[in-house]
Amino acid sequence: MVAAPLCSTAGTARADEPSPPPRPPHEAGSRLPSFQPDQQVSDGSVSVRGQRIDYQAVAGTLVVHPKGWDDADPNNPRNGAPATDENRPKDDHNPTAEARMFYVAYLRKGAKPENRPITFLYNGGPGSATVWLHMGAFGPRRVVTLDDSHDDAAPYKLINNDDSLLDASDLVFIDAPGTGFGRIAGKDKEKAFYNTDGDADAFTSFIAQFLARFGRFNSPKYLFGESYGTTRSAIVVNKLQSEKGIDFNGVMLLSQILNYNSSVDRPENNPGIDLPYVLALPTYAATAFYHHRLPQQPADLRKFLDEVEQFAVSDYQGALDAGTALDPARRDAVAEKLHAYTGLPVEYIRKAELRVNGGEFEKTLQGDRDIDTGRLDTRFSGPTMDPLGQRAEYDPQSAAISSAYISAFNDYARKQLHYGSQPNQGEDGYLEYKMSANNIRDWGFTHQLPGQSYPARGVPNVLPDLGMAMKYNPKLRIQLDQGYYDLATPYFEGVFEMRHLPIPRTLAGNVEIRQYQSGHMVYANEAALKQLHDNAADFIRRTDNLKPDTMPAAH
Incomplete structure (x- = not known):
């Protein structure tokens, strides 16, 4: 890979917007915020497709609070008032939690x-x-x-x-809160920010x-x-x-x-919901195509995937829906087709009752060579950690980059x-x-x-x-x-x-x-x-x- 030259960058921090000094840690019982926003400003340029673009870069933090924060309400316990049953937010029990979120603009x-x-x-x-x-x-x-x-x-x-x-x-x-140069603080800070809605x-x-x-x-x-x-x-x-x-x-x-x-990571923990296996099948096929593990290598990836997608939402979905009532002959026919599309051994597919999760696929596709296939990017491969394991123990792409x-x-x-x-x-x-x-x-x-x-x-x-x-x-x-x-x-x-x-x-x-x-x-x-x-x-x-x-x- 040939590296392009760096564009010239002024790169000098400016002092026209100094960062405020940090506040001392708040005393027990205080509701004063402990974080303050800050920023460092610099100048640079980048060349994109032959076009020079001059920019200002701002690296800094902003402070956010859990839902219910009202910076105009003096009775809010987060603004200094003592917390009582009358003024404590009913939908939020984290009156002091806050996050300093880092950004680069x-x-x-x-x-x-x-x-x-x-x-x-x-x-x-x-x-x-x-x-x-x-x-x-x-x-x-x-x-x-x-x-x-x-x-x-x-x-x-x-x-x-x-x-x-x-x-x-x-x-x-x-x-995200708690990552980068950002930090979280306050009572129950993890409960406040480490969830989908927070x-x-x-x-x-x-x-x-x-x-x-x-x-x-x-x-x-x-x-x-x-x-x-x-x-x-x-x-x-x-x-x-x-x-x-x-x-x-x-x-x-x-x-x-x-x-x-719909996640294929561990769908076996949600029996009766077979959609993850259906939706992952085209990626299994693409991966087997990339690593040349298919019994017959197609000439065109996109045409091959069109065929696999159609099989996934028709014959494969129907076979999984049948569960234990699936006719054995039909099960064997679907297993053979899955072998043709994924390169996995037919007997392995049968033992899995046609259901192979993501970790098992990563472990098995190149397992005969003691190689694990990547998860984030299945083009990547790496030495297996445990040749006798059921699933891949790490992600080769994450380790690689x-x-x-x-x-x-x-x-x-x-x-x-x-x-x-x-x-x-x-x-x-x-x-x-x-x-x-x-x-x-x-x-x-x-x-x-x-x-x-x-x-x-x-x-x-x-x-x-x-x-x-x-x-x-x-x-x-x-x-x-x-x-x-x-x-x-x-x-x-x-x-x-x-x-x-x-x-x-x-x-x-x-x-x-x-x-x-x-x-x-x-x-x-x-x-x-x-x-x-x-x-x-x-x-x-x-x-x-x-x-x-x-x-x-x-x-």
Whole structure:
């Protein structure tokens, strides 16, 4: 891979907007906030497809609180009043919890806010920082990694990002509460932010604050979420529109999961719900195609997947629906077909009763060579940890690229954004950048659906949220981007969800789907990144409601 030269960057922190000194820790019983927003400002430029774009970079934090916070109510216990049964919020028992959320904003110089789109981007997890989208997809600098194998150790190469989305929009990369340079504090802080609705409330509050602080209410506005970030986006866009009165032009969903009942990670824990196996089958087929594990290798991937998708929703779905009543001859015929489409041994498929979950597929596809197949990106492979295990014990893609992303961002943040090494940002002048809150096992997945007075049982399904957002704003446009080699959120799962949004058929045309020969992190493949940029930039330009004469001139 040939690295492009870095564009020149002024890169000097400005002192015209100094960060306020931190407040001392609040005393026992006090309700004063302990966090204050801060920021570091620098200047830079990036070249995108031959066009130079000068920008201002703002790295900083904003402070958000759980739902129920009222900064104008002196009787609110969060504003200093003693907590009593009379004034304690009835829907929230975290009167002191708060989050300092870290962000990096890239704002094009010389553009009027009303003439410049702005896009808020975040990864998922839940509990992941947004270093991946920032350093791998759309930021002005991109870390170079290998396409489908483990990278060499440091030093890593940071290059000008020819596919930065700054040619089409200003960008705000937001880290989830408790990740990045952000922190959470206060009583029951984890309960306040580490759950589906608390997380969505935090992002809703952050975006509304950002629009006010930077004067961007009249800009064309977009959300771009990846993985769990798509779950978040469905809730957040609905809240921003229906609760805050802020319509959005579009939502871009990368590697979508809106209904967790469709996950193929451990569907055996939900017997009777066979849809995950159906929706994962095309990804199994694509993966076997990539690794040449099929009995007969098709010539064309897309034609092959069309055939597999049709089989999945017809014969395969019907066989699974029959359960133990399935005729043995029909079971054997379906097992043979699954072997032809996945490369897995027929006897293995029979023993699994035609139901192979994601971890088992990753373990078995190349298991005869003691190799595990990737989950986030099934093009990746790695040595198996336990040759006798039932499932893959780790993800080869995550192991292959994580060090490059984290190392490159830490270096970039401190040397070019000038954030993370100031005495007021951490002990001894150093603040740890947390790529994850490591909270997924403790995450509260229950979700209160629009119009309901209490959270629904089970795992979240936010199709109603996105459907309501599209009905509330019939001009809201949706772009779904997905990779064929993604077993974390299989591409056919996203297609199925878009076909089952609770919206009138007249709004179905507001949804468009773009697919790539890559994995969960579509941008990890350089050719796919270029396609992703072009599709996202085109989506923004078609929906930003701007006239050509309002667009900033190229330098």
